[in-house]
Amino acid sequence: MRDQIRNQKNNLILSRKRLNRRIFFIGLFFISAMGYMGYQVTAIKIYNGKDYQKQVLNRMMSKDGQINPQRGAIVDRNNKTIAASVLSYHVILDPKMVLELQESQQESIYQTLSEVAKRSKEEIKKFVEASPRSRYSILVKNIDADIIEPLKQKSLKGVWFEESFTRKYPKGEFASQLIGFYNKNGEGQYGIEQQYNDYIVGKAGRIFSQLQDEQIITTEIKPAENGATVVLTIDEVIQQYVENTMNKYIKEFNPINAAAIIMNPNTGEIYSMFSYPSFNPSHYNVLEEQLGKEIWESLTDSQKAERLNSAWRNYTIQNSYEPGSTFKPLLVAAALDESIMNPEQKYICNGTKVVVQGVAPIRCWKREGHGEQTLEQALANSCNVAMLEIVEKMSSETLLKYMERYGFGQPTDIGLPGEEKGQLHQKLGPIERATYSIGQTFTSTPMQLITAFSSIINGGYLLQPYVVSQIISDKDEMLYKAKPITKRQVITQETSRLLVNYLKKVVDEGTGIHANINGYTVGGKTGTAQKRPLEDEKYVLSFLGYAPINNPQVVGLIVFDEIPEGTGAPARAFKEMMTNILPYLEIDLANSNQIGDAQLSKMPQLTNTDIYRASELLSHEGLAYEIIGVGKKITSQYPNEGTYLPKNSIVKLYVQTETPESIMQIPDLQGLTVEEAKLLVKDTFVINQDSRGVVVKQFPKAGHKIEKNSQIIVITSE
Known part of the structure; x- marks a missing residue:
């Protein structure tokens, strides 16, 4: 018993010694580890501290913005x-x-x-x-x-x-x-x-x-x-003339699409490019102001996307259509150049012509026929039968050669995204050759057509159209400068001169008579192309015109997709535009008839004044005026200072604003009392009139856009 107790005691002592040794070694390990860590920290601080500090700070501070x-x-x-x-x-x-x-x-x-x-x-x-x-x-x-x-x-x-x-x-x-x-x-x-x-x-x-x-x-x-700044060939004033005129006819006839291009036929510069339907780039994904808020909100998402894609689409370069009779001058020019016909040749139109036996004849738009015609008359009357007789003598290869030389079936390289190139047949049978002669069964974009047409009025040269004239860096360095590019000569200068004069008769006496502008010599060609399917009886109406005859300096194409026939709308629109554009471009009148004894007024200096001062000066001279643009500061005028004009002539005042964000449209105040007018324009415009009468006249006119807080002058009647 006593030995057993002694053994237990000895075992307990041995266990305690072993535990103490373990505690000692563990403590020694921790002390050594802490010492080593302290040594490392001290070494880093003393020897490498600056390097590590730099690395940490660099990581903290080198984040790019x-x-x-x-x-x-x-x-x-x-x-x-x-x-x-x-x-x-x-x-x-x-x-x-x-x-x-x-x-x-x-x-x-x-x-x-x-x-x-x-x-x-x-x-x-x-x-x-x-x-x-x-x-x-x-x-x-x-x-x-x-x-x-x-x-x-x-x-x-x-x-x-x-x-x-x-x-x-x-x-x-x-x-x-x-x-x-x-x-x-x-x-x-x-x-x-x-x-x-x-x-x-x-x-x-x-x-x-x-x-x-x-x-x-x-x-x-x-x-x-x-x-960089991109400088366009577009002229703001000309573009405004075009947009105002086109919107007027769109409101009247409600086409599904419309386009207008104004171009210099001798350089390829585009002065104006219009496409409808349209959108506001500031609100490019919403068409509330174009369609009305109620209509826009009633559309499904897919319908909205469809409307937006249509509005973003540039009809002048992205929509192909059959050009109809506007192609006829190009056919005649090709035939003259190939000596397939001569200018003295005459044609008999009975209203129809059989192209292929057993196939229905092709009709002229004038069902009873035009009778006997010269080539000039055939163009003026847009006679289908005459064109069919001309193309009958031209091989398919020759016709396709000229189509390609005119630029059809290929992009114009105008320098805009998404340009279409239209469709041409690879081979032409008798029917296709006949329909081509009247501008049907092949397609063209408006830009292709006006570029091709320009070649027959500028001496025969196909030019590359362009809309960008310069690109200038932020440091005023010229990065790009455009220059006219002639792709090729399509017809001779002699043929070109002949066509220029022939097409004058279209406007003087023929189908384009609505485009006649007093004081100017104008040439052109109308077009009515039936859309497919033919049974729907829907048409694309167009007009190609230029002026002056002796030296064409401006050419325009107007296209309305699906409006009634017989309205003359494209030619009328062309006339309205050019009545303003030709004087603006300072293209001289065709004659200089003396005014005789009529009383004259002298055009005052108005540039850099405002519309209020201009109104006073022009009223004193007995001259009327038209304000073009947005704002009240006059940046240019037509005619120039010192020009003598008949009394009551209308002069052009071109205005611009330096604060576009403050522009507001002037309301119609006529018929309101002064108190009602002041209440209507409260916080937007100023009316300096203390009379209690009814407003009978106002300046500026209703609809003009001008800077907020500008003055509206009213004339009242008791």
């Missing part, structure tokens, strides 16, 4: 702004900092920002509380600089303003399909915005921080390179 470049402007040939990027700001919040402020400070911030963000205080409060740990939350984007500048002076804690740029289109729907738009993804889409995006977009700058001299942290900035 991007400086967005300003997108380049798009301007017309006279440097009038069509699209531009203006300074704006994103409103950025630091929710963590805001929530650390006193409640009264928070309320003040919420109240101030609610006016900017167009949200209630409660909404902004919820926005902040939804991300309590965030140091960067975008409350609202692209707020105009004039709204933000006063806020920057308030030094709102937890709020700062990040510079950005907003794309502005101050002229609304102006040439919208040509211009395109800047989409929400920050990309140019359609038209100039897409085609020349690489020039316009600019290059982003960088902002980054670095450790310098081991202790000083510096911030380095690589400035952004702003985008």
